[in-house]
Amino acid sequence: MKDRTLVQVALYAAIFAVLGLLPRFDLPFAAGVPITAQSMGAMLAGVMLGAWRGALAMVLLLFVVALGAPLLAGGRGGLGVFFTPSVGFIFGWIAVAFVAGWIMQALRRAPVFPAALIAAVIGGIVVMYAFGIAGMALVGGLTVMDATKACLIFIPGDAIKAVLVALIAQTVARGLPEALLSRNA
Amino acid sequence: MISLYLPQRTWLHAVPAGWKLLALALISLIAAPLDSLPFMAALMVAVLALYVSLGKAALAQIALLRPLWPLFLILLALHGWNGDILLGIVVLARILAMVLLANAVTMTTRMDAMMDAVEPLLGPLAWVGVAPRAVALAVALMIRLIPLLFALWEALNDSWRARTGKRGGWRLLAPFCIQTLRLSHHTAEALAARGGAPRRGRR
């Protein structure tokens, strides 16, 4: 592993943690709905770093959480979080970052905003909810249908986050094109 | 460093981290497929007894589960809707017992002891070209970066407010990403200047 890869992986794991610890954002269009910015971290890691590095950043984050650091939103952490019904979402972040990064690399020639939006929506919603619902069904002893019902209320928030991630990617591409490592790998 | 670790020593602190992890893994393997109310009730009582034996500070940590209540209510409601409230109670007891048990391990094990306990498991990573020492380095670097990124966010927020009078919120994320990437570039250079990240085949 190159020094730079190692630092970037650690960086996006840390960004994910910081997003969960920051005071709650006032997201546009969602006034009043409590949304933590944290799951944006998984989409961002994939969109910015690409598939492998983004996924590694999430693996590193989960590893440090398992070691006992309370880095998830609301100061949660430790081994306990891996036994909650949200465990599917938690492991899903690895897949979110990988898929978002992979799409970003595949759409390298497309304009940044639509590419990042597709990456964030497919990674951050389709993939994340597939994992999240599976976890909810397994740990909560629910049918897939019921588990889906239990998760649906979060989807609007994640849709907003996907749009924000695409906006951020576009702004970054204008400000410092080489920062979008998923595109120049 | 921020941690869920309880500084007051208890008897569970003295148990080696590897044993605690092994016990947790075994209990979760037994409990996962078992849908028996008596078993879950017994497990729940055992876990509560464990917390009592660990003292007040440990019992206070049960409050950490508060954010989970809404989810528990939804679970119970869905099971009730399907006419199997008993299964709902079993599932809930299992989740509660396992989360509390896992938290007890985290509360009584220092992060570095946990790292040492899992390090032998990282050995196989060397086959894919990742030195176990690089993992330790990445963990340390990430923990070190968190306060640094906070400070960077605060600085961006201040300069935003100095010119607009409002908090920057999500609008700061793009400049934040750009600046953190610049920071990571410098950090990687400084790491290389000291001989670089450990690679396979090096000590």
Add this chain to the structure above:
Amino acid sequence: MPDAPSIHLENVTLRRGGRRVLDAVSLAITERRVGLIGTNGSGKSSLVRLLNGLLAADEGRVTVHGLDAKAQAGELPGKVGFIFQNPDHQIIFPTVAEEVAFSLEQAGLPRREAARQAVPALARFDRAHWAERPVHALSEGEKQFLCIIAVLVMEPAVLILDEPFSSLDLPTRRRLETLVAGLPQQVILVAHELDAFALYERVIWLHEGRVAMDGPPAAVIAAYRAFAEGLA
């Protein structure tokens, strides 16, 4: 220091993005205290990065204390310590002891031994009480001092400081200058604070990738000042 301090650049050219950052520079540096000055973008930082293997020359040859900078690049970090402008960018670990232990490990000590030796290493700089401190609780000057300690425990033969004082107040800067002055290592200091070179043996002024002037500090700095006034 067993080997004589000798750094040689022969006709070194470095290109970045089509621009010649260094243009056929030749230098023989055998003095123990050497300053490097010049405007932003003059090539100072690139030049010192060649000496530690962070950059590789496109043309020409660089040797540092007998090591070829290209063929033996892997050995350079052990031979040449490098201090950067912003200490926050080079501190890797959350606590002081871990930061120092990492250097000891990079220098070849086994991990447990490195962890044990970190406190005695800090004690050599009278900073044993820092061991358990989180690095983000240190002041800017203390962080820069920690960076220097972390590099010195690797026992390099050369210490390169690339604008290390930019964010320090005057008393802190003076303390670090005194510390650096007492070191046995060959020191190459890049700085904009021209009074820092008073006791140096030699100052090199780089301009647009070439050596504009090279010699005793007083003469070179006077010429550089006159040049800067002319631009203003």
